[in-house]
Amino acid sequence: MTIIKIVVLNGSPNGDISVTMQYIAYIRKKFPEHTYEILNVAHEIRKIENDTGLWNKTMESIRSADMVLWAFPLYVMVVCSQYKRFIELIFERKTEEAFAGTYAASLSTSIHFFDQTAHAYIHAISDDLGMKYLGFYSADMKDLLSGEERTRLEKFTSLLVTAVQEKMPVQRENAPLVWPSLAYVPGKEQKPILAGTKKVVLLTDDDGSSLNLAAMTDRLKKNFSGSVEMINLHDVNIKGGCLGCCQCAYDNICVYTDGYVDFYKNRLVPADIIIMAGQVHDRYLSSAWKQFFDRSFFKGHTPGLKGKQVGFVITGPLHQIPGLKEALTAWADNGGCHAQFVTDEVMSSGELDALLDTLAARLVQAAGTGYIPPHTFYAVGGHKIFRDSIYGGMRFVFQADYRYYVEHGLFDFPQSDLKTRVFNAILIPLTRIPGFRKIVFADLKHHMIEPFKPVLRNA
Numbered sequence: 001m002t003i004i005k006i007v008v009l010n011g012s013p014n015g016d017i018s019v020t021m022q023y024i025a026y027i028r029k030k031f032p033e034h035t036y037e038i039l040n041v042a043h044e045i046r047k048i049e050n051d052t053g054l055w056n057k058t059m060e061s062i063r064s065a066d067m068v069l070w071a072f073p074l075y076v077m078v079v080c081s082q083y084k085r086f087i088e089l090i091f092e093r094k095t096e097e098a099f100a101g102t103y104a105a106s107l108s109t110s111i112h113f114f115d116q117t118a119h120a121y122i123h124a125i126s127d128d129l130g131m132k133y134l135g136f137y138s139a140d141m142k143d144l145l146s147g148e149e150r151t152r153l154e155k156f157t158s159l160l161v162t163a164v165q166e167k168m169p170v171q172r173e174n175a176p177l178v179w180p181s182l183a184y185v186p187g188k189e190q191k192p193i194l195a196g197t198k199k200v201v202l203l204t205d206d207d208g209s210s211l212n213l214a215a216m217t218d219r220l221k222k223n224f225s226g227s228v229e230m231i232n233l234h235d236v237n238i239k240g241g242c243l244g245c246c247q248c249a250y251d252n253i254c255v256y257t258d259g260y261v262d263f264y265k266n267r268l269v270p271a272d273i274i275i276m277a278g279q280v281h282d283r284y285l286s287s288a289w290k291q292f293f294d295r296s297f298f299k300g301h302t303p304g305l306k307g308k309q310v311g312f313v314i315t316g317p318l319h320q321i322p323g324l325k326e327a328l329t330a331w332a333d334n335g336g337c338h339a340q341f342v343t344d345e346v347m348s349s350g351e352l353d354a355l356l357d358t359l360a361a362r363l364v365q366a367a368g369t370g371y372i373p374p375h376t377f378y379a380v381g382g383h384k385i386f387r388d389s390i391y392g393g394m395r396f397v398f399q400a401d402y403r404y405y406v407e408h409g410l411f412d413f414p415q416s417d418l419k420t421r422v423f424n425a426i427l428i429p430l431t432r433i434p435g436f437r438k439i440v441f442a443d444l445k446h447h448m449i450e451p452f453k454p455v456l457r458n459a
């Protein structure tokens with residue numbers, strides 16, 4: 001039997017005191033014949049970024065691995081901003097070779113709210129690094145408490161180990177990204193759109209590295225006649241990423257005393273239209289954007305920006321990264337917002353002018369009517385996950401959420417619907433009578449459209 005070296009990249013801001021690391025500890029106990037090195041890259045991100053010696057040592061450990069295990073908690077549908085920063089640094093410092101050719105797998109803990117987008121992200125990153133990605137394990141936070149789930153985890157680990165020992169071939173799934181070639185030069189400005197009383201905020205993470213991003217936001221800013229506040233995330237006093245301490249869960253008060261909460265409450269919440277502009281960095285937006293999303297967790301699982309028109313204005317190959325588009329769309333859907341997208345993946349500046357101008361017009365129009373689309377599976381499913389968790393296992397910690405859910409009637413369990421319960425209690429027993437069942441089931445189509453008749457009659 002070949003002993004393999006597993007390097008675990010811990011993506012929890014909580015470092016060793018992490019739920020995810022309990023799963024790693026379990027794997028170590030069950031597979032003691034292999035060697036393990038755990039690198040707390042999310043918790044230590046500041047040091048790793050600023051201390052070249054530590055950075056080099058980290059890369060050296062990765063070079064020595066037979067398998068890298070990306071082990072992380074889900075943070076707002078992906079990984080936390082600190083882990084994202086670590087991944088950015090790999091590409092910025094051109095140390096992809098430290099990872100290339102090595103086997104990789106990912107393991108997350110979460111409550112399964114968009115775990116698929118997180119693993120799709122890590123899978124694509126592994127592909128971009130030239131790694132041999134073997135698969136992912138998405139555990140519910142509490143799975144380790146169940147014997148059946150522990151057995152499942154052991155089976156997964158043993159499959160990984162065998163694949164590495166037998167040097168199994170792996171197919172790359174994510175094609176390399178092709179960056180849009182347009183060098184955007186805005187044309188003649190159109191007449192500004194009357195935003196009326198609607199407040200527009202243009203939020204960007206422009207760091208001077210993308211001419212297209214600056215030109216796109218500039219065009220948009222000039223598109224509105226009313227007040228447009230342009231905010232650069234780098235100018236907001238944000239001291240760091242979410243720490244995952246969950247102290248905010250009691251009363252929505254974040255432990256940080258920087259400018260984030262004030263910015264969120266006093267500059268974003270009053271807006272009707274929020275344009276979120278950014279550049280694709282690896283397979284997501286920047287870690288600055290990720291930090292923005294993670295820090296909004298001080299609002300727990302409640303829709304802090306509900307009812308906003310959101311325009312995502314992105315430079316880079318968004319449409320080659322379905323997981324990113326999905327995460328942003330689902331973020332808006334779950335937040336009760338209406339999202340529209342424009343990217344610079346077009347053939348000409350004129351085309352981009354027209355798309356940006358139209359976006360401005362459509363955002364104002366939708367804000368005027370107050371249009372928010374009906375929820376899709378993203379938010380319908382998300383609501384049920386949150387509702388059940390906040391009612392049950394998470395209630396003790398997330399007491400602010402619980403109060404919000406009570407106040408807003410969000411504990412809409414089917415068993416609370418008296419009409420349906422009475423209907424089922426009477427009619428289900430009746431269907432055991434063959435004659436009754438025959439009549440009802442023969443005409444189900446008509447029964448299903450019956451309730452709509454009065455609505456259509458009175459429309």
Ligand SMILES: Cc1cc2nc3c(=O)[nH]c(=O)nc-3n(C[C@H](O)[C@H](O)[C@H](O)COP(=O)(O)O)c2cc1C
Nearest residue numbers: 012018019020073074075076077109110111112113
């Ligand atoms: C800021 C923040 C964002 C989170 N976002 C998600 C999420 O999008 N989906 C999910 O299922 N769980 C989410 N969670 C829950 C964590 O993934 C979960 O609690 C995890 O087990 C924590 O692991 P750790 O102790 O190793 O950090 C989030 C938690 C925090 C603090």
